[in-house]
Amino acid sequence: MDCPIKTQxxxxxLLDYSAGRLNEERxxxxxxxxxxxxxxxxxxxxxxxxxxxxxxxxxxxxxxxFNRRLYQRIDVAKPASWIRHIFRPLETAFWRxxxxxxxxxxxxxxxxxxxxxxxxxxxxxxxARVEPEQVERAVDDxxxxxxxxxxxxxxQKMSTPKSM
Amino acid sequence: MQQRVKEVMGASVALDCDAELMLRVKDGDGASFGLLLGxxxxxxxxxxxxxxxxxxxxxxxxxxxxxxxYRSRETYEPTAKFTTWLYRIATHLxxxxxxxxxxxxSQQRLDETSKDAPARELADRSPSVEQRLLRQVNxxxxxxAVAALPDKQRAAVLMHKxxxxxxxxxxxxxxxxxxxxxSLLFRAYETLRVRLAxxx
Numbered sequence: 122m123d124c125p126i127k128t129q130x131x132x133x134x135l136l137d138y139s140a141g142r143l144n145e146e147r148x149x150x151x152x153x154x155x156x157x158x159x160x161x162x163x164x165x166x167x168x169x170x171x172x173x174x175x176x177x178x179x180x181x182x183x184x185x186x187f188n189r190r191l192y193q194r195i196d197v198a199k200p201a202s203w204i205r206h207i208f209r210p211l212e213t214a215f216w217r218x219x220x221x222x223x224x225x226x227x228x229x230x231x232x233x234x235x236x237x238x239x240x241x242x243x244x245x246x247x248x249a250r251v252e253p254e255q256v257e258r259a260v261d262d263x264x265x266x267x268x269x270x271x272x273x274x275x276x277q278k279m280s281t282p283k284s285m
Numbered sequence: 286m287q288q289r290v291k292e293v294m295g296a297s298v299a300l301d302c303d304a305e306l307m308l309r310v311k312d313g314d315g316a317s318f319g320l321l322l323g324x325x326x327x328x329x330x331x332x333x334x335x336x337x338x339x340x341x342x343x344x345x346x347x348x349x350x351x352x353x354x355y356r357s358r359e360t361y362e363p364t365a366k367f368t369t370w371l372y373r374i375a376t377h378l379x380x381x382x383x384x385x386x387x388x389x390x391s392q393q394r395l396d397e398t399s400k401d402a403p404a405r406e407l408a409d410r411s412p413s414v415e416q417r418l419l420r421q422v423n424x425x426x427x428x429x430a431v432a433a434l435p436d437k438q439r440a441a442v443l444m445h446k447x448x449x450x451x452x453x454x455x456x457x458x459x460x461x462x463x464x465x466x467x468s469l470l471f472r473a474y475e476t477l478r479v480r481l482a483x484x485x
Contacts, residue, residue: 132467132471133452133467133470133471136445136470136471136474140446142449167478167482168474168478170478170481170484171474171477171478171481171484172446174423174426174427174481174484175427175431175446175447177420177423177424177427178335178424178427178428178431180330180331180334180335180343181334181340183326183327183330183344183347184344187326187330187344187347187348188322188326190348191322191348191351191352194348194352195352195355
């Protein structure tokens, strides 16, 4: 076998052999060469050292909430529902600039509706002041009327037989 | 469904059960997406963490990877291995992030002790404290050496070393030839051997 380092051919054999990944057939051939070639022997030795140094470099554990965060992002990215499909044409419509105005109108309307009406109680009209004399007079008038009524009724009773 | 996968991928390619799961996702099976997420969440996160070397950023990018997988379900076709497609998305996002963030600030962050690196237990007086400190220093050196690699070399090394990907698959992820990947890897490991010679 030609020296992989000198010929720059089959360098992958050296790498795989150092990593213990070279298939058995090739490994036997390369092993024979390495035993005779100090350059390749040195390569294999130092490459195994690098391999071992790289083994020590262990990354940190993946966060426990990795899946949860991912599924959250997937949910956000999911296609819209059929309802959204129906209203989708409206999403890009011309009316967008009118949204702030409509929102302002809505807020004013809601404010007016929700406003507690201030009940203004009109001041009570001052009651007419009744003087005792007026009461007395009224009572007298009523008694007089009553008497007149009684008198007229008795007069009618007395005159009735004559007319009959 | 298996027949459908075989038709698309051809008889020479073994049935990729992940691709089959992805086709189920395409048909609206959310549980299959959950299975793929459970299977690759850690490896994608770790790959991205080693690429960008920032825990918060790598998780954010990993979320984006799976979000894109989910969003692309309707147009998904199993023309390659599922992992090739998955890592292509992840590598693309990482390389973009690195390109955007390659400035003085990110360099300073590399020099500092990473926030998410395991805390150094200085209060611990046990006999192994020295060994642990030494190991931490070594890990920091490895991190910095990997970070110093060109972006594509770094991606290739990480996929080769930690995800045990074949050269052909790395080539598909990076959209280059298999020989280019071998060359990338050989140069990358050479750089690492020089830089970390004292550790070898």
